[in-house]
Amino acid sequence: MSQRLTSHLRRALRNVKGEAVGVALSTGTIALIFFIFSTFLLGVKNLEGMLKFWSKKIQIICYLESGLSEGEIKRIEKRLLGIGGIEEIRYVSSAESKEMLVRDLGDLMRGMERLEDKLFPATLELGLGGDASYEEIEAIARKIERIKGIAEVQHGGVWLKKLTLFLKVMKAAALVFGAVLAGITISITATTVHLTFYHRLEEVEIMRLIGATEDFIRFPFYLEGGLQGLSGAGLSLIVLFLTYWVFSQNWGPQIRFYFGGVRFEFLSPLAVLIVLTLGFFSGFMGGVISLARSRV
Structure with a gap:
């Protein structure tokens, strides 16, 4: 052969x-x-x-209502950890949000550094585990929106x-x-x-x-x-x-x-x-x- x-x-x-x-x-x-x-x-x-x-880098940003106490924020974090798919939570205070905006936007934020910190919303940045799909991100975001104390939820799932x-x-x-x-x-x-x-x-x-x-x-x-x-x-x-x-x-x-x-x-x-x-x-x-x- x-x-x-x-x-x-x-x-x-x-x-x-x-x-x-x-x-x-x-x-x-x-x-x-x-x-x-x-x-x-x-x-x-x-x-x-x-x-x-x-998809591994996508974060969900939770904008918190103003005037929340430290205990209320801890309660929100605990509820967030109870939602499947969330592996990491980072709290960003109003002062840190203001500082990051001033640093990132440079001249566009000139004069804004004199504004009060409370005008800038505190946030919780959520890290997701694995390769989350758009449907999974959207499902998590809908659950988060129902938590008391969270004013708005943003994520990059749309472009994903x-x-x-x-x-x-x-x-x-x-x-x-x-x-x-x-x-x-x-x-x-x-x-x-x-x-x-x-x-x-x-x-x-x-x-x-x-x-x-x-x-x-x-x-x-x-x-x-x-x-x-x-x-x-x-x-x-x-x-x-x-x-x-x-x-x-x-x-x-x-x-x-x-x-x-x-x-x-x-x-x-x-x-x-x-x-x-x-x-x-x-x-x-x-x-x-x-x-x-x-x-x-």
């Missing part, structure tokens, strides 16, 4: 060598298409990573919901993109394999005369299509990795700074395997379809 496969592979490589220019053009075209697809996958992966990273929806759309688009990509690859390899087959027609006829089966004759051409698809996909991943590496080396720290510490990563080994497999099998199917349509 392995000996026959080696023979088929040797003939497929000979076919590729014999049609070097045509194969190079088709492989280059496939590589370009797969590069666009792989870049899209890389964007989806890192968007998902950003979503997971930021929008980003989650956008990610779902991107994943669906990736599936459609992958199907279209496979179709284009099949079309390209089918054309190239068809030309190779006709250029080798005399050799094919001789093999038929000496009793070779159609499967034995055609399988190397199928492999040729698969190798074209695999080579195109592999080349696209190499170019994408080099682009990613250069980008990370030169602009990685700036990106992490502007995106709050998010680390951008390359495609996972599974994603790389999927891209290579898609390349091989779409190319292989291109060869099968090409010769299935052949009348020779």
Whole structure:
């Protein structure tokens, strides 16, 4: 079995060598298409990573009613800890709220430092455990709003919901993109394999005369299509990795700074395997379809 496969592979490589220019053009075209697809996958992966990273950073801010005693605040904190999903509570007094606003807004708050501390609401900053979804954050916020002494509740769940929806759309688009990509690859390899087959027609006829089966004759051409698809996909991943590496080396720290510490990563080994497999099998199917349509 392995000996026959080696023979088929040797003939497929000979076919590729014999049609070097045509194969190079088709492989280059496939590589370009797969590069666009792989870049899209890389964007989806890192968007998902950003979503997971930021979901851990989301806080719920509880604005307290004015005039609450220390005992009442402790009572509120105790009730909050009784709500599932809240792991950390930080009390920020009116004076601290004023100080942070003056520091963060700078010139926009000029003169406001003379205002009384009580004009700035005290807050409770709640840290959530794990990767909380929008629905979980919203459910916690509704429970908090019913607690006496809390005037208002704010959280970043709205943008989390929008980003989650956008990610779902991107994943669906990736599936459609992958199907279209496979179709284009099949079309390209089918054309190239068809030309190779006709250029080798005399050799094919001789093999038929000496009793070779159609499967034995055609399988190397199928492999040729698969190798074209695999080579195109592999080349696209190499170019994408080099682009990613250069980008990370030169602009990685700036990106992490502007995106709050998010680390951008390359495609996972599974994603790389999927891209290579898609390349091989779409190319292989291109060869099968090409010769299935052949009348020779």
